[in-house]
Amino acid sequence: MARTYSIQKMNIGDRAIDFNLLGIDGKYYSLKDFKADALLIIFMANHCPYVRARMDDINMLYSKFHPRLDIVGINSNDPNYEGEGYENMKRFAKEFNVKFPYLFDETQEVARAYGAVCTPDPFLFDKERRLVYHGRINDAMNPDARPTVQIMAENVERVLRGEKIEKPFDPSVGCSIKWRTN
Structure with a gap:
């Protein structure tokens, strides 16, 4: 497991980049399908x-x-990598009781457009779909660490109140x- 930190390709204030991706429910999703006051793409x-x-x-x-916040999970990993791919996404969603759309970025174009390099790599957008936060879900820096601060929850609350992060x-x-690799 290579420990990787997210990088900043999109700037704060940039508009969300549209996509048309297949969800594990068999439906295709794009930005227009999400109408909440805030959008979190992970x-x-x-x-x-x-x-x-x-x-x-x-x-x-x-x-x-939810419903004031829409969450979208996007899997951009090479589907040939062990544990990845569309069918494994379905198993993962069932295992973790995922209620939000989980989308397959088979070409990896969406990850490249957003500048995503790690997982999880969360992007929070406001009602106008402008980037307001790119970063951590919480303060835990290792898988086995217990979080003490729910950074994303605090930032979602700020966005929903119309406050700056x-x-x-x-x-x-x-x-x-x-x-x-091909």
């Missing part, structure tokens, strides 16, 4: 211990803030995205 992986360790926190965000880029840490 680049995820099925195998990654960092993602698996944060799933309770991600599910808590959905339970606490004090630290809009706070690099996430996780597994590297498994890029295709």
Whole structure:
């Protein structure tokens, strides 16, 4: 497992980049399908211990803030990498009781457009779909660490109140995205 930190390719204030990706429910999704006051796009992986360790926190965000917050999980890993691919995404979603759309970025174009390099790599957008925060879900820096501060939950609350986020880029840490070699 390569420990990787997110990088800042998108700038705060940039608009969300549209996509048209297949979800594990067999439907295609694009930005227009998400109409909540805020949108959280999380680049995820099925195998990654960092993602698996944060799933309770991600599910808590959905339970606490939906329908004012839409969450979208995007898997951009090489589907040939062990534990990844569309069918494994379905198993992962069932294992972790994922209630939000989990989308397959088979070409990896969406991850490249956003500048996602690790999993989890979360991007929070406001009602106008402008980037307001790119970074950590919480303060736990290792899969086995217990979080003490729910950074994303605090930032979602700020966005929903129309407040500015004090630290809009706070690099996430996780597994590297498994890029295709062909």
